[in-house]
Amino acid sequence: MNIHLDATDRTPKISLITDPLTLTIAGESFPEDVSSFYGQIITTLSSLSSTVKGPLTFELEMIYINSSSIKAFYRIFECLEDYRKAGNIVNVIWKASDDDDIMQELGEDFKDRFQDLLFSIIQEG
Amino acid sequence: MELSQATLLRNTLRSHNVIMAYNGVVSDDLMVSLAGLLKTRLLANKDAKRSKLIFAVFMEGVQNLIWHGEKQEENYGMILITEINDEVVIMCGNRVSREKTHDLRERLNQIKGADKETIRQLYREGMSQASDHEGPGSGLGLLEIARRSSHPISYSFEDVDSENVDFILSATI
Numbered sequence: 001m002n003i004h005l006d007a008t009d010r011t012p013k014i015s016l017i018t019d020p021l022t023l024t025i026a027g028e029s030f031p032e033d034v035s036s037f038y039g040q041i042i043t044t045l046s047s048l049s050s051t052v053k054g055p056l057t058f059e060l061e062m063i064y065i066n067s068s069s070i071k072a073f074y075r076i077f078e079c080l081e082d083y084r085k086a087g088n089i090v091n092v093i094w095k096a097s098d099d100d101d102i103m104q105e106l107g108e109d110f111k112d113r114f115q116d117l118l119f120s121i122i123q124e125g
Numbered sequence: 126m127e128l129s130q131a132t133l134l135r136n137t138l139r140s141h142n143v144i145m146a147y148n149g150v151v152s153d154d155l156m157v158s159l160a161g162l163l164k165t166r167l168l169a170n171k172d173a174k175r176s177k178l179i180f181a182v183f184m185e186g187v188q189n190l191i192w193h194g195e196k197q198e199e200n201y202g203m204i205l206i207t208e209i210n211d212e213v214v215i216m217c218g219n220r221v222s223r224e225k226t227h228d229l230r231e232r233l234n235q236i237k238g239a240d241k242e243t244i245r246q247l248y249r250e251g252m253s254q255a256s257d258h259e260g261p262g263s264g265l266g267l268l269e270i271a272r273r274s275s276h277p278i279s280y281s282f283e284d285v286d287s288e289n290v291d292f293i294l295s296a297t298i
Contacts (some may be wrong), residue, residue: 032153066184067265071255099173109249
């Protein structure tokens with residue numbers, strides 16, 4: 001189930017490891033084809049509760065997310081919300097640079113949409 | 126084009142402090158190249174917060190052109206960036222079919238008159254609907270542009286013929 005994709009100029013690093021269960025997405029996101037880039041991770045996450053259980057940490061450290069990638073991020077959060085509903089703890093750690101209002105606000109927007117996840121937004125210098 | 130006309134064009138670009146001007150087909154490759162150029166230029170800018178706003182508006186504007194350009198193969202795309210007195214204006218234009226302008230006008234009208242808080246609320250509502258949105262976009266692009274701009278967005282529709290309209294969207298940061 002482990003997934004590892006290295007970052008490119010226009011796509012983020014994505015990693016999913018099982019011990020401890022951690023999903024990390026970091027970098028820039030403006031892939032040419034959003035649905036094919038995020039397809040694998042979304043497919044894996046959508047059946048997560050049938051494969052594993054226990055606390056999951058989702059760490060994000062994004063520099064830029066284009067509006068069409070928001071679709072994919074929203075789907076990922078929906079999968080994690082399903083995983084929470086299956087009885088697991090989900091911790092979201094949204095890191096944003098302290099000079100980046102856009103990523104801070106976007107973190108707040110996702111937090112607002114997914115209020116049942118343990119969601120912290122961390123500003124980094 | 127004659128040299129004298131080139132001089133006139135250059136003078137116009139200079140007098141409006143144009144820092145980027147493009148006319149032609151807007152492709153994904155072009156966007157990536159221009160984004161790289163703009164990033165390099167913005168890195169020289171001391172105000173990192175503002176640089177990020179400029180980059181985000183540019184990206185959404187250009188992606189709109191790629192996804193909604195009516196005649197991709199023809200040179201109807203336009204990208205224009207000017208910088209005067211610490212104010213950056215980003216204009217993106219393309220040709221759209223008249224039948225599509227109705228929805229676009231309605232949407233722009235709604236966004237233009239909205240305050241920042243309303244735009245943010247529309248954005249949050251749009252996030253939940255984004256996955257149902259058809260095509261490569263999310264329906265959030267115009268809201269993203271409006272949200273990151275320091276002034277309300279402005280736009281123009283210019284009739285070309287019975288079927289086509291030239292559209293320009295302008296955002297100031």
